[in-house]
Amino acid sequence: MKSNRLLTYLQVTPLFLVLLLFVIVPLALVLIVSFFRYQMLVGLVPDFTFKNYIDLLSNPTSYKLYFSTIKFTLIVLAITGVLGFWVAYFLVFHVRNLLVAIGLFLVCTVPFWTSNIIRMISWRPVLGTEGLINTALLESGLVGEPISWLLFSDFAVIVAYVHLFTLFMIVPIFNAMARIDKALLEAAVDAGATRWGVVWNVVLPLSKTGIALGAVFVVTLVMGDFFVVAVMSGGLSGSATSGIFNDLQFLNYPRAAANAVVLLIIVLLIATAIFRLVDVRKELVR
Amino acid sequence: MDGQPSGSGEIRLVNVTKTFGDMDAVKSIDLVIPHGSYCCLVGPSGCGKTTILRMIAGHETPTSGEIHIGEQMVVGLKPVQRGTAMMFQSYALFPHLSVLDNVAFYLKMRDVAKAERRQRAREMLERVQLDHLAERMPAMLSGGQQQRVALARALITNPRVLLLDEPLSALDEFLRLRMRGELKSLQNELGITFVHVTHTQPEAIALADMVVVMDHGRIDQADTARHIFSRPATPYVARFMGGQNVLSGIVTETSGGVLAIADASGPTYAASASGTMPAVGTPMSFVVRRDRIALTKGASAAAGEVNAVNGRVIATEYQGTYVKVTLDVASREAFVANIGDDTYFADPLRVGDEVTARWATADVHVLERADTGAAIDPYAEDAA
Numbered sequence: 001m002k003s004n005r006l007l008t009y010l011q012v013t014p015l016f017l018v019l020l021l022f023v024i025v026p027l028a029l030v031l032i033v034s035f036f037r038y039q040m041l042v043g044l045v046p047d048f049t050f051k052n053y054i055d056l057l058s059n060p061t062s063y064k065l066y067f068s069t070i071k072f073t074l075i076v077l078a079i080t081g082v083l084g085f086w087v088a089y090f091l092v093f094h095v096r097n098l099l100v101a102i103g104l105f106l107v108c109t110v111p112f113w114t115s116n117i118i119r120m121i122s123w124r125p126v127l128g129t130e131g132l133i134n135t136a137l138l139e140s141g142l143v144g145e146p147i148s149w150l151l152f153s154d155f156a157v158i159v160a161y162v163h164l165f166t167l168f169m170i171v172p173i174f175n176a177m178a179r180i181d182k183a184l185l186e187a188a189v190d191a192g193a194t195r196w197g198v199v200w201n202v203v204l205p206l207s208k209t210g211i212a213l214g215a216v217f218v219v220t221l222v223m224g225d226f227f228v229v230a231v232m233s234g235g236l237s238g239s240a241t242s243g244i245f246n247d248l249q250f251l252n253y254p255r256a257a258a259n260a261v262v263l264l265i266i267v268l269l270i271a272t273a274i275f276r277l278v279d280v281r282k283e284l285v286r
Numbered sequence: 287m288d289g290q291p292s293g294s295g296e297i298r299l300v301n302v303t304k305t306f307g308d309m310d311a312v313k314s315i316d317l318v319i320p321h322g323s324y325c326c327l328v329g330p331s332g333c334g335k336t337t338i339l340r341m342i343a344g345h346e347t348p349t350s351g352e353i354h355i356g357e358q359m360v361v362g363l364k365p366v367q368r369g370t371a372m373m374f375q376s377y378a379l380f381p382h383l384s385v386l387d388n389v390a391f392y393l394k395m396r397d398v399a400k401a402e403r404r405q406r407a408r409e410m411l412e413r414v415q416l417d418h419l420a421e422r423m424p425a426m427l428s429g430g431q432q433q434r435v436a437l438a439r440a441l442i443t444n445p446r447v448l449l450l451d452e453p454l455s456a457l458d459e460f461l462r463l464r465m466r467g468e469l470k471s472l473q474n475e476l477g478i479t480f481v482h483v484t485h486t487q488p489e490a491i492a493l494a495d496m497v498v499v500m501d502h503g504r505i506d507q508a509d510t511a512r513h514i515f516s517r518p519a520t521p522y523v524a525r526f527m528g529g530q531n532v533l534s535g536i537v538t539e540t541s542g543g544v545l546a547i548a549d550a551s552g553p554t555y556a557a558s559a560s561g562t563m564p565a566v567g568t569p570m571s572f573v574v575r576r577d578r579i580a581l582t583k584g585a586s587a588a589a590g591e592v593n594a595v596n597g598r599v600i601a602t603e604y605q606g607t608y609v610k611v612t613l614d615v616a617s618r619e620a621f622v623a624n625i626g627d628d629t630y631f632a633d634p635l636r637v638g639d640e641v642t643a644r645w646a647t648a649d650v651h652v653l654e655r656a657d658t659g660a661a662i663d664p665y666a667e668d669a670a
Contacts, residue, residue: 183378186345191392191443192366201391205382 027264034257043251052258062243062259066266069239072154072229073222073270076161080218081211083162084169088210089203091170092177093185105174108167120160120231127151127159152234160232165221169214176210177203212278216271223267240266294356295369295446295479296321297342302351304337311337313503314351319496321356324473324480326490326511329500329526335483336451338500342481343372343449355447371445375452377436379424386411386420389438410438430461441476448473450482454489466492487527491515499523521571521657530573531621534657537568544647545570546592551616556592557650569656578649579623581611583633585640594644597621599635611635613643 037047056062087108095101111119126132127150134146149155180203188198226242240263247256297319304312312334319325327335340346341353344365353360360368379388386407387394393403411417414434424432433453440448453469454462470493473480484490490497491511498508499522507519518524521532535555539546540563547555547570557572564570587594597613600620604610609630615621623643635641 181376181378183374183376184380186372187374187378187380187439188391188395189345190343190365190370190372191439192364192395193391194395197395201394202380 030257030260033253034261036254036257038252038254044253052255053262055255056258056262062240065238065240065243068237069223069241072157072161072239073219075158076165076222077215077218079158079162080166080169081215083166084173084214085204085207085211087166087170088173088177088207089199091174092180093182093203108170111163112167116164116227117231119164120228123156123160123163123232124151127156152232152236154233154237156232157229157237160228161222161225164228165218168217168221169211172213172217173207173210176207180206208278212274215274219270219274220267223263223270293446294321296354296356297447297479297481298352298354299338299342300352300354302338302341302348302353304334304341304346305349310503312341312348315503315505317498317505317508319479319481321479322477323495324470324493325482325496325498326494327481327483327498327500328485328487328490331485333500334503335498335500339372339449339451339481339483342368342447343370344368345372366443369446370449371440371443371447372449373433373436373440373451373453375455377424377432377456379432379435379439381424383424384420385416385422385424385427385435388424388435389442391439392443407438407442410442411435413441414438429457430465433457433465437472445478447479447481448476450480452483452485454484454486462489469493491527499526501526516575517651518573519653520655521573521653524573524653529576531576531579532571532573532619532653532657533617534569534571537564537566537570540564540566545652547572549617552589553587553595553616554590554592555650556647557652558647559652571653571655571657573651573653574645574649576610576622576624577608579625579643579645581623581625581635581641581643583635583639583641586642587644593647593650594642595621596640596642599637599639599641601637602635611641613641615643 033044034052035048035050037045037049037051039045091101091104095104124131128134129146129148129151131151133150134143137143138146184202184206185198188202193201223239224241226239226245229237229239230242240259244256244259244263247253247259297317299315299317302312302315303310315334315338317338327338329335337346341348342355342360344360344363348361355368355370358368365372380391383391386404389410390403390407393406398406408417408420411420414437416431416434416438419427419431424435427435433456436453450469454465457465466489469480469482482490482493491514494511496508497511497514499506499514501522507514507523509517509519514523515527515529518527518530521534524530524532533549533555535547535549537545538548538554540559543559545557545559545564547557549555555572557570585596587596595613595615595617597615599611600614601612602609603612604627605624606627608624608626611623611625611630613621613623621643
């Protein structure tokens with residue numbers, strides 16, 4: 001019995017070490033540093049001060065950045081949620097041939113075959129003032145002058161986010177939907193449900209786990225981004241993470257750490273709220 | 287009620303064909319199921335019985351042909367417009383809804399007010415004696431309880447045809463027999479048409495007013511259970527339903543309404559012919575029921591004696607009221623005699639004993655189709 005227990009601990013050890021080294025230690029470091037003092041030209045000075053947090057929370061810019069981040073998060077969440085749901089629905093319930101479904105699934109991953117930077121730069125010839133869309137609109141005479149808000153705007157940021165993150169919504173929803181017994185849909189039709197009634201009363205409730213997991217992916221990705229927002233808005237918009245990035249540029253590690261802790265708390269709160277709505281653990285064992 | 291089609295639950299299939307890719311699941315079938323009857327579609331898996339059920343339900347569209355329910359041509363109509371309700375093999379209960387909401391689902395789809403639909407669902411649950419489990423989730427119910435919920439969910443639509451896809455296959459033996467009885471009495475009480483798909487022959491015989499035996503997308507025979515069992519049309523039906531010995535030979539003589547049939551391996555048989563007399567020389571198959579065989583010890587069948595074969599006992603199996611004695615005779619497949627237990631135990635047999643099996647000409651039933659002599663079909667050794 002004793003050796004059995006030892007064996008169990010031994011089996012858990014590798015995972016524990018990985019989590020300790022790559023999650024707990026870095027997080028603890030960030031938390032500790034967030035209470036350090038920053039001194040110009042010197043950098044880090046060990047201390048226990050709340051100054052970094054007070055700095056952050058008393059600065060209107062950080063509120064603006066957080067507001068903008070949360071705005072992007074909610075808009076992207078809504079768009080990727082709707083897109084992800086219907087793409088997954090189509091793949092699971094309308095494509096009867098498994099090979100075709102796998103093929104279409106691969107098509108969804110095409111944006112990931114190239115680097116992040118190239119994916120974003122590629123939007124310029126499409127959205128730019130002399131880009132594809134504006135040229136088409138001008139040529140067809142629908143607009144008199146090029147639409148300027150297509151590129152370097154919040155719109156462009158959202159387009160890029162949706163482009164990048166919809167797959168993270170599709171995959172978990174696809175996974176949840178694939179486990180729905182097709183007979184349930186027929187049973188619903190048998191009971192007089194319309195096509196929309198089947199989706200609303202059967203498919204949507206049974207895909208909740210997938211939607212929740214996808215939402216967590218999208219929230220963490222959008223909240224953790226500073227690069228897309230910088231490139232696509234042309235520096236006009238920012239995000240909470242770009243605040244952290246700026247502090248890092250000035251070697252103000254303590255304030256960056258404090259900002260990271262606040263961001264982490266917000267993301268955790270959102271994730272908790274999502275998991276409150278959907279009992280993912282229960283659904284995963286199902 | 288609720289403005290749905292009422293009236294006759296007679297089902298007519300006219301020249302219905304269903305193809306999946308290049309495979310014919312159902313080949314130009316004609317079938318009439320009378321209103322208010324209990325019809326069993328029986329056959330091995332892949333014979334097309336479930337496809338027929340799904341086409342009647344409206345979950346599959348026939349490639350060609352017509353399906354009528356009552357006066358209505360229903361191809362292209364939705365299930366609710368057909369007045370059919372289906373009970374699925376896996377029951378297909380909605381896992382995210384309580385038992386009560388599962389049953390009330392149909393009413394919800396019809397925009398019945400919440401209080402009323404809960405009330406009506408509760409009444410339906412009382413009817414299947416499950417009202418005490420109304421708030422449970424389906425995963426917390428036993429197989430038998432789940433089945434009752436599925437039944438309640440189907441019946442609340444007030445259908446004129448109830449379609450059951452292997453409803454008893456997921457239950458254990460004891461529950462299966464009980465539910466079988468309940469289904470039958472429910473059908474008597476409601477007086478609507480039941481179409482029940484099964485691959486179990488005793489189930490079909492016990493339940494059905496009308497048994498439809500299928501094979502490879504075709505109907506081999508559609509008749510009352512009694513006829514299917516005691517007067518099968520083809521060697522396939524005889525073997526599939528069980529309880530029969532299938533024998534074959536060539537007609538050697540026809541006189542006075544009696545056929546003389548000679549088996550290439552020796553024995554000669556006699557059978558009374560029904561309908562037209564076949565010509566001398568035609569191959570012919572017939573069946574003799576297992577419980578109409580008499581056995582005597584010793585290989586005593588004389589050359590030229592009709593309806594007598596010599597054989598050796600290869601197995602005996604006690605079945606309670608009778609003993610199943612399997613003989614090795616000269617023909618291709620094993621020959622089985624079911625001997626009443628009293629008769630058998632008065633003079634028991636042992637494996638290896640030589641015996642003679644005899645039967646009366648009146649117990650011989652000539653089949654419409656001769657055995658093709660192709661590879662022995664998989665149902666030669668029945669499961670019964």
